[in-house]
Amino acid sequence: MEPLTEHRPVNGPVVYGFLRLVRVSVARQTALRGSLVEYCRSHELQLSGVFTDRCMTTDIDSVAFTGLLDVLVLPDVYGVVAPALSHLGPKPIAAKRARHIEGAGARLLLARRPRTTRPSASRCEPALRRRPGPVRVLGAES
Template structure:
């Protein structure tokens, strides 16, 4: 009798990481890479490499991003993992890069989902307190 699938070494879908590291310490870089690896481990994904975009640029076609697009064209590549959407660049660049990633048929996975914008709740009101005061007595006889 063969072992269950959970007991066999099975490779998960192949993903590639993408980090934008502009003026980031070595410790922060290591932590970000570790967070991608941990996300992939817990979601049964195979992290095959991480592309790192270092220069601050206003062009969506950096060398790292072009390399990422090249590997996304390989067969059996599931998608791209990034810590957050901001790692694709400022909003206009991130939007263009997202479009280009999705155009390849790959999925864009974010380890940290964007926070939902919540409105501040109304201040909680304490229940009305009864204060001792004069007692009005009504005449029961009419």
């Protein structure tokens, strides 16, 4: 009997990472790179490289992003992984860059999901709110 597929060494889809590191400590840089590596490991992706944008830019075409677009046209590239959408830049630039990535036929994968706009319930509040009304007391026999 042959071993299961999960027990054979296989290469996952090829992805490239993208980080925007402007005025970030070395420890934070290491943690962000580690988060990309861990995300790829847990999702069975092959992280082939990480492009790092270190400039405060208001332009969509930074050197790092242009390099990223260049590798996306290589055969067998699945997509781009980033810790969050903010790593593509400020909102208007991030939206344009996301369109460029998708236009190149690649997927944009985010290690952290975008936050919802609804405020979360406080830990002190009950998870289920009930309508006010009389309180029923149950006896020991019920």
